[in-house]
Amino acid sequence: MPQSTCITCGSQMPLQLLPLHVEECNDILTESESGTSLDEVIEQPNPPNTGMGELSEVCPICLESYPIDVLSFHASTCGEGMDPAHHSDAASMTRTEEMPGPSVQRLPATVSAAWANEVDPRKACQLFREELLERNYECPRLFLSIDLFDAEEETDSSLISFFKMNNVNWAAPLKCRLRGDAAVGQGVNRHVLSMAMQKLKTGFSINLGCVALTSLFEGEMEHRVPSAAAVLRESNLFEMAGRMIGHSFLHGGFGFSGLSVPVVTLLTGGSTDTAASALTLLDCPDLDHRETIGFLKNTQLTAQETTSVTDLCLSWDLPVPTSTNHDWLFQELLSHAVLHRVRQPIKQIRKGLKETGIWPLVSNRPDVHPILFPREKNDELNSQTVIQNIHWPQPKSDSDEDEDDAVPLEKVGLVTGFLRQFIEEASPKVLRDLLKFWVGWELLTTNLEVEVVTSKYPVALTCFLKLKLPSHYQTYEKFHQDLMMALSSISSGFGLV
Secondary structure (H helix, E strand, O other), X not given: OOEEEOOOOOOEEEHHHHHHHHHHHHHHHHHHHOOOOHHHHHHOOOOOOOOOOOOEEEOOOOOOEEEHHHHHHHHHHOOOOOOHHHHHHHHXXXXXXXXXXXXXXOOOHHHHOHHHHOOOHHHHHHHHHHHHHHHOOOOOOEEEEEEOOOOHHHHHHHHHHHHOOOOOOOOOOEEEEEEOOOOOOHHHHHHHHHHHHHHHHHOEOOOOOOOOOEOOEEOOOOOEEEOOOHHHHHOOHHHHHHHHHHHHHHOOOOOOOOEOHHHHHHHOOOOHHHHHHOOOHHHOOOHHHHHHHHHHHOOOOOHHHHHHHHHHHHHOOOOOOOOOOHXXXXXXXXXXXXXXXXXXXXXXXXXXXXXOOXXXXXXXXXXXXXXXXXXXXXXXXXXXXXXXXEEOOOOOOOXXXXXXXXOOHHHHHHHHHHHHHHHHHOOHHHHHHHXXXXXXXXXXXXXXXXXXXXXXXXXXXXXXXXXXXXXXXXXXXXXXXXXXXXXXXXXOOOOOO
């Protein structure tokens, strides 16, 4: 057992007894400084030891009581030969006494299996989210603050700094704040997560030496792949992207749509051969490479086409084209252009997904992959679907509200009719903006509320999924103008004009 020396009196003792000894040393020094001389302390007679009421202390290791004269010897050997079960119990008792209060509740195994046995994949996702968030609800919460008066570059920098943090429990409770906006609650969380996912699709306003807008993904819709730029890979921005995707999904947000099917296969743990078999020319983001590889689909190559394909093959250390290897070479070139060049970014994204805690769901439930990485066409909003999820105002015959403040039913019907017409004529982009203004993000919710009130402009209570519309509108043109003005405010805030 290691020995330690007291710097006050120079005595040597086991390291475990040093804290107890320091307190005694400090008491002696305090008494000496208060007026008692050293000679008086030395000359004081010791009380006779009668063997009755022998003094004892508690061993800080095993928590057992021992006489003072044998405690030093016991502490020098305590813990070395202790039974592991007894040591575990003592350590557990120490932790409980040092940290009083409720501990994090551990869910039983039967609850953990609920999401795995659920037939409906969306219900399985919901069960998994609830279990993981409940298991971590007492952990220190994550706090993300965005200043609405900052420039776009500073806002993007705040998002990047937050999601690039290491050693973070991403399943902990999340609280977002918009400085400059009075809104609070879950609506703010939805707004910030929506902002992060939108930036991930369109690009961040950071200058890495080439362009002002840095995009992590390239290619056309439904065939987007991670960028092969080395600066993005070395900056761990793809790991950040994985955390964004997993964090949004964990808090009930939408997935990341538009990725190439082979990329999704690799991200979710599929094999390279399976991913390569699903490749198409549209998955190649480089148009020059796409055109050159496409030459191999021709039965006969011209001299210029042969030269282009040969140069590309030599640059990637692949065999040159012959009359018999067109199909094989086509697959090899396409795999290199799409999958091999972005192998490291895909690994980083997958690492970020695992850090958010959703990997057990991803690896055990392949049917949730289309929910986490949906197709763009399946992610589009439909006017009739939005209308069906709205709870329209109903007349209240027994209302306790003051009749002077109540809006007449005629006006309620007129304004809600304007809203229905607005939704039916809206484009998918306008519908996304409407939902983002209404609830905080573009994800459709089943219990949207509408209320017609006495006010000047449209207002949204995002936490309550409620849209408040003024009752003064007489024409659809004025209603449309004010509502479009309200939707334009979502970039600088939300909930009101």
